[in-house]
Amino acid sequence: MNLLFALLFYVATLILVGGIAYRVYEYAQAPAPLKIPTTPAPTTTGGVVFRMFREVVFFESLFKSNLWIWALGWLFHVGLALVLLRHLRYFTEPVHAIIAFIQPFGMYAGFAMAAGLAGLWARRFLVERIRYISTPSDHLMLALLLGIAVTGLLMKFVMHTDVVAVKTFFLGLMVFEINPLPAHPGLYLHLGMVVLLMIVFPVSKLLHAPGVFFSPTRNQVDNPRETRHLAPWAATLGTKN
Amino acid sequence: MADETTPVAVAPAPTPAAPAKPAEKAKVVAPAYREYPTMPALQVDAMVESNPYVSAAVHNEALGFPGALVDGWEQKAVAKMGELLGKYRSLRVYMDACVHCGACTDKCHYFIGTGDPKNMPVARQDLMRSVYRRYYTLPGKLFPKLVGARDMTKDVLDDWFRYYNQCSECRRCSVFCPYGIDTAEVTMAAKEIMDSVGLGHKYVNEIMGKVHKIGNNLGLPGPALENTLEGLEEDVLEDTGAAVKYPLDVKGAEVLLVTPSADFFAEPHVDSLIGYGKVFHAAGISWTLSSKASEAGNFGMFIGNYEQMQKIALRVREAALELGVKRIVVGECGHAWRVAYAFWNTLTGIGAGASDPFAIQLQKQLDPNYKQPSHICEVTWDLIQAGRLKFNKEANDHRIITFHDSCNVARGSRMGDYAGGQFDIPRNIIRAVANHYVDMSEATTREKTFCCGGGGGLLTDELLDLRVKGALPRMEALNEIVQHNGVNFMATICAICKAQFTKVLPYYGFKMSMVGGVHQLVSTAIVLNNEQ
Numbered sequence: 001m002n003l004l005f006a007l008l009f010y011v012a013t014l015i016l017v018g019g020i021a022y023r024v025y026e027y028a029q030a031p032a033p034l035k036i037p038t039t040p041a042p043t044t045t046g047g048v049v050f051r052m053f054r055e056v057v058f059f060e061s062l063f064k065s066n067l068w069i070w071a072l073g074w075l076f077h078v079g080l081a082l083v084l085l086r087h088l089r090y091f092t093e094p095v096h097a098i099i100a101f102i103q104p105f106g107m108y109a110g111f112a113m114a115a116g117l118a119g120l121w122a123r124r125f126l127v128e129r130i131r132y133i134s135t136p137s138d139h140l141m142l143a144l145l146l147g148i149a150v151t152g153l154l155m156k157f158v159m160h161t162d163v164v165a166v167k168t169f170f171l172g173l174m175v176f177e178i179n180p181l182p183a184h185p186g187l188y189l190h191l192g193m194v195v196l197l198m199i200v201f202p203v204s205k206l207l208h209a210p211g212v213f214f215s216p217t218r219n220q221v222d223n224p225r226e227t228r229h230l231a232p233w234a235a236t237l238g239t240k241n
Numbered sequence: 242m243a244d245e246t247t248p249v250a251v252a253p254a255p256t257p258a259a260p261a262k263p264a265e266k267a268k269v270v271a272p273a274y275r276e277y278p279t280m281p282a283l284q285v286d287a288m289v290e291s292n293p294y295v296s297a298a299v300h301n302e303a304l305g306f307p308g309a310l311v312d313g314w315e316q317k318a319v320a321k322m323g324e325l326l327g328k329y330r331s332l333r334v335y336m337d338a339c340v341h342c343g344a345c346t347d348k349c350h351y352f353i354g355t356g357d358p359k360n361m362p363v364a365r366q367d368l369m370r371s372v373y374r375r376y377y378t379l380p381g382k383l384f385p386k387l388v389g390a391r392d393m394t395k396d397v398l399d400d401w402f403r404y405y406n407q408c409s410e411c412r413r414c415s416v417f418c419p420y421g422i423d424t425a426e427v428t429m430a431a432k433e434i435m436d437s438v439g440l441g442h443k444y445v446n447e448i449m450g451k452v453h454k455i456g457n458n459l460g461l462p463g464p465a466l467e468n469t470l471e472g473l474e475e476d477v478l479e480d481t482g483a484a485v486k487y488p489l490d491v492k493g494a495e496v497l498l499v500t501p502s503a504d505f506f507a508e509p510h511v512d513s514l515i516g517y518g519k520v521f522h523a524a525g526i527s528w529t530l531s532s533k534a535s536e537a538g539n540f541g542m543f544i545g546n547y548e549q550m551q552k553i554a555l556r557v558r559e560a561a562l563e564l565g566v567k568r569i570v571v572g573e574c575g576h577a578w579r580v581a582y583a584f585w586n587t588l589t590g591i592g593a594g595a596s597d598p599f600a601i602q603l604q605k606q607l608d609p610n611y612k613q614p615s616h617i618c619e620v621t622w623d624l625i626q627a628g629r630l631k632f633n634k635e636a637n638d639h640r641i642i643t644f645h646d647s648c649n650v651a652r653g654s655r656m657g658d659y660a661g662g663q664f665d666i667p668r669n670i671i672r673a674v675a676n677h678y679v680d681m682s683e684a685t686t687r688e689k690t691f692c693c694g695g696g697g698g699l700l701t702d703e704l705l706d707l708r709v710k711g712a713l714p715r716m717e718a719l720n721e722i723v724q725h726n727g728v729n730f731m732a733t734i735c736a737i738c739k740a741q742f743t744k745v746l747p748y749y750g751f752k753m754s755m756v757g758g759v760h761q762l763v764s765t766a767i768v769l770n771n772e773q
Binding site for chain 2: 123136140203204207214
């Protein structure tokens with residue numbers, strides 16, 4: 001089991017990092033031949049950075065769009081962010097002061113994450129429009145994330161596992177040493193689902209995370225009259241009169 | 242008055258070219274206003290009968306597209322999609338990024354008006370995304386059912402033709418998407434793919450042929466244009482006693498005005514053209530129209546075809562060079578302003594930074610003190626601020642006015658020096674020339690404006706049912722201020738909006754003369770120097 005999980009994590013990490021890097025490369029390679037910011041849009045690069053910041057941190061457009069989805073989605077993402085930060089303690093020694101500071105919030109953020117996910121999932125059943133657009137993979141993705149959150153919470157609050165051993169396992173992985181993982185069904189489930197999530201990330205809708213930064217309607221400066229914007233493939237087209 | 246909907250017209254008979262189309266057509270009826278702005282229950286396939294006419298071979302071939310659906314179109318369409326994925330980052334990212342959150346599902350006017358779930362922006366995108374997943378993603382290749390991937394079949398193509406021609410590319414959904422996914426980009430790509438395998442929309446492709454052949458969308462030849470303009474001069478002289486000129490092809494004029502060809506003869510469009518002329522006259526600016534570029538509209542954008550869009554845009558540069566003008570000004574036209582403002586510099590080097598000889602010549606010729614191109618509203622507002630125009634505002638006192646933001650101006654362009662100038666400048670002009678102005682509900686104005694229902698190349702009779710239904714949210718907002726504030730005039734700065742509302746308003750019990758241009762209001766109130 002130790003060896004299996006070690007291998008799985010190595011493979012999953014390679015797929016996750018390599019896959020996302022490849023996707024980002026693809027997004028970066030594809031030119032945006034025309035200026036298409038959704039206006040009103042910032043007229044300076046600083047303004048675009050600020051717009052993107054509001055979008056990524058506060059989900060500004062979603063807030064304008066639908067308060068329910070915004071509240072549930074934001075709850076989930078902020079919860080996830082805190083939980084992820086908290087988990088850094090299993091990968092670093094010594095634990096950074098900031099991570100130590102986050103620890104108490106991160107523990108309860110798991111509930112926020114699970115609540116957000118449950119709410120988002122409920123919408124897929126309760127709102128007719130969203131039921132119509134949901135595919136099996138949409139449900140499975142929520143099931144997977146919720147499964148990770150619930151098994152994590154169980155281990156934290158109900159059926160504890162030996163976190164010191166878990167930490168030793170992961171610190172070992174980073175120097176290519178395989179240490180024993182506690183034989184704990186909850187832990188196996190938790191880690192198995194995390195591995196699966198890492199593997200599907202680069203081929204699924206989770207690509208919205210890197211994708212948002214490349215969205216031309218959000219990341220372009222609104223200055224077409226002042227600066228000429230030309231894609232390489234478009235520059236080769238004849239503009240002779 | 243507008244509480245009852247009054248169905249009147251019967252849509253025209255379908256041509257044999259329409260695919261899989263029953264022979265009879267139902268009467269076009271406007272949907273009832275919603276008591277509360279709740280979303281309609283889904284009505285699956287409600288608009289499955291809404292098919293545009295298929296373009297004939299002659300119109301496709303004139304644009305370099307195959308005349309009819311080619312052999313092996315399935316593979317060719319998929320290959321074309323691959324090409325576009327490499328050329329357009331928007332498409333590339335938007336195919337992957339959607340999480341089906343549902344934020345856009347209630348934002349499309351066509352969905353609100355029809356209840357057809359395929360008119361929800363995400364579902365419209367998924368018509369293409371399902372094919373993308375099948376051929377360009379691993380899960381779609383391995384587990385198509387799981388991720389909603391589909392083969393490129395005739396059924397899928399038919400759905401594309403139907404529902405991508407039920408999108409006016411208004412970008413309202415992109416305002417609300419957490420990733421900025423713009424369905425217009427997807428619709429344009431779908432139209433580009435369909436054209437590339439020989440399945441075109443007759444209305445749009447035929448019109449582009451006219452632009453190339455004759456110079457404008459309406460196929461108005463030079464001499465007819467000249468006659469029309471002379472007639473206008475006589476009318477204005479009679480009405481006002483001022484010798485306002487409507488010049489054509491005048492070399493050495495300061496301003497080249499490029500305006501939608503509907504301005505030359507259609508009501509209410511022509512009243513705005515009269516207004517532009519009066520503004521130039523009153524400010525003492527010499528100007529000219531061009532018979533070569535007698536059309537601001539650029540339907541190349543609607544079909545997502547860069548080459549067509551560029552070719553159409555180059556006519557304007559050519560005309561500007563020939564006439565030696567110092568400024569290029571665009572009349573009241575929504576999508577034309579988006580193309581002019583956001584794309585002209587890219588396509589033709591009007592603006593700064595281009596390096597080919599013609600663009601350099603043009604940049605030397607154009608006056609750097611003005612934005613190139615400028616919108617006619619920017620010109621008028623600058624003149625008003627400089628105190629160079631005088632108005633008798635009382636002349637508009639019979640009107641209680643509101644302003645309809647046109648989608649391409651609102652969400653695809655800008656006016657003036659700051660983000661959002663495109664909302665303020667037209668309103669500022671209206672307030673400067675009239676005493677009674679009321680805004681519609683803020684959920685339906687500025688960047689949240691609802692499309693008129695006729696944009697994106699859908700302004701054609703065979704789609705009238707769709708157009709009437711798509712106008713519902715705008716009509717509801719209008720009705721509200723008609724009831725409460727007695728509004729009797731809706732100003733707009735888009736030829737498509739004007740034509741669409743003229744046609745659609747009666748279905749909702751309003752007079753078609755309620756709609757008009759901003760420069761129609763300017764024209765009513767402007768005080769002319771009657772000498773000369």
